[in-house]
Amino acid sequence: MTSFGFGLKTLSTATVVTLTAALCLVFFYAPLDANQGFIQKIFYLHVPLAMTALTGYIVGGLLAIAHLRTGERRWDAYSYVSIHISVIFSVAVLITGSIWAKASWGHWWVWEEPTLVSFLIVFLLYATYYPFRYAIEDPERQARYASVFAVTAGAFVPLNFLAVRLTPSLVHPRVLATANGGLPNSMLLTFLVCLAAIVLLWITLVKFELTAKSASGQVKRLRRALDAPAPNGPSRVAPEVG
Amino acid sequence: MPALPLGEAGRYVAAAYIVFLVLIVVYVAIMAAKLQRIERELRELAGFAETRQNPVPTGRPAAGVRGVDPTQPQTGPDPNLAPPEAVGGPGATTRGAPDV
Numbered sequence: 056m057t058s059f060g061f062g063l064k065t066l067s068t069a070t071v072v073t074l075t076a077a078l079c080l081v082f083f084y085a086p087l088d089a090n091q092g093f094i095q096k097i098f099y100l101h102v103p104l105a106m107t108a109l110t111g112y113i114v115g116g117l118l119a120i121a122h123l124r125t126g127e128r129r130w131d132a133y134s135y136v137s138i139h140i141s142v143i144f145s146v147a148v149l150i151t152g153s154i155w156a157k158a159s160w161g162h163w164w165v166w167e168e169p170t171l172v173s174f175l176i177v178f179l180l181y182a183t184y185y186p187f188r189y190a191i192e193d194p195e196r197q198a199r200y201a202s203v204f205a206v207t208a209g210a211f212v213p214l215n216f217l218a219v220r221l222t223p224s225l226v227h228p229r230v231l232a233t234a235n236g237g238l239p240n241s242m243l244l245t246f247l248v249c250l251a252a253i254v255l256l257w258i259t260l261v262k263f264e265l266t267a268k269s270a271s272g273q274v275k276r277l278r279r280a281l282d283a284p285a286p287n288g289p290s291r292v293a294p295e296v297g
Numbered sequence: 298m299p300a301l302p303l304g305e306a307g308r309y310v311a312a313a314y315i316v317f318l319v320l321i322v323v324y325v326a327i328m329a330a331k332l333q334r335i336e337r338e339l340r341e342l343a344g345f346a347e348t349r350q351n352p353v354p355t356g357r358p359a360a361g362v363r364g365v366d367p368t369q370p371q372t373g374p375d376p377n378l379a380p381p382e383a384v385g386g387p388g389a390t391t392r393g394a395p396d397v
Binding site: 264 | 305306307309310312313314316317320321324328331332335338339342345346349
């Protein structure tokens with residue numbers, strides 16, 4: 056049996072330390088942007104979140120491939136949790152992006168901008184993952200169909216990203232367009248620490264969710280085992296609901 | 298657009314970081330609720346398992362139990378001899394593990 060809780064404490068500590076360091080760098084070390092001023096600080100949160108969320112979707116697709124190849128349910132669980140945490144990150148990307156857009160462009164949303172719309176399409180695509188998955192009752196079919204969805208949608212993410220990079224931008228900047236990201240060293244260092252912190256946070260939350268799911272599954276198995284007819288008495292365990 | 302003054306930009310930056318923080322806190326709160334439920338179920342199951350290992354006798358208790366004087370004739374049916382359904386449903390005599 057896989058123990059997902061192993062190393063969770065160390066990972067959580069590393070995440071908190073890195074996040075704190077990242078925030079200190081953002082507000083006390085990184086210089087103000089000459090063009091945007093203080094509002095550019097959102098960049099250090101928004102862009103790492105977007106990159107991690109999109110990568111998480113691709114990871115979910117790769118894990119789904121592992122499930123389809125091996126038939127082992129744990130890969131499906133990994134894929135599900137990866138997508139789940141990435142969807143939460145995507146919500147944060149959309150909200151922080153809208154706030155930044157309002158401050159920079161004067162609008163909460165610009166429908167003509169391909170970067171924004173493409174990310175919204177990816178988010179909505181993955182938002183349909185949950186009803187699609189839970190509309191299927193049979194666990195085997197549910198896992199298989201969800202994996203096919205994750206693979207298809209996961210393949211769409213890099214294609215979509217490439218398509219957006221090739222289109223001319225209206226207002227959204229093309230970040231990391233050069234080898235060093237077009238950033239001065241102090242900004243680049245801050246950005247990389249922020250990226251590391253957000254990636255660590257993603258991994259920690261995935262591990263946390265997997266640990267909770269594993270514990271819940273073990274409790275259910277224990278409940279079923281205890282619910283089996285006892286040699287000297289009736290069942291004393293309430294049936295599972297749902 | 299020109300850069301916003303620090304005071305106004307600060308509000309937007311604070312809003313963005315607070316949104317992120319709130320999302321994380323809400324997620325952690327939901328996970329905490331889940332873990333509490335799992336812990337409660339585990340306590341319940343541990344109680345069941347302990348009761349299984351040391352089953353409580355369900356037959357007639359020893360004389361003197363529940364204040365019944367064995368020397369006096371009983372005026373009604375002995376509740377300990379009644380079927381479980383009559384005193385609280387099936388398995389009522391063994392249901393309900395104590396909460397720790």
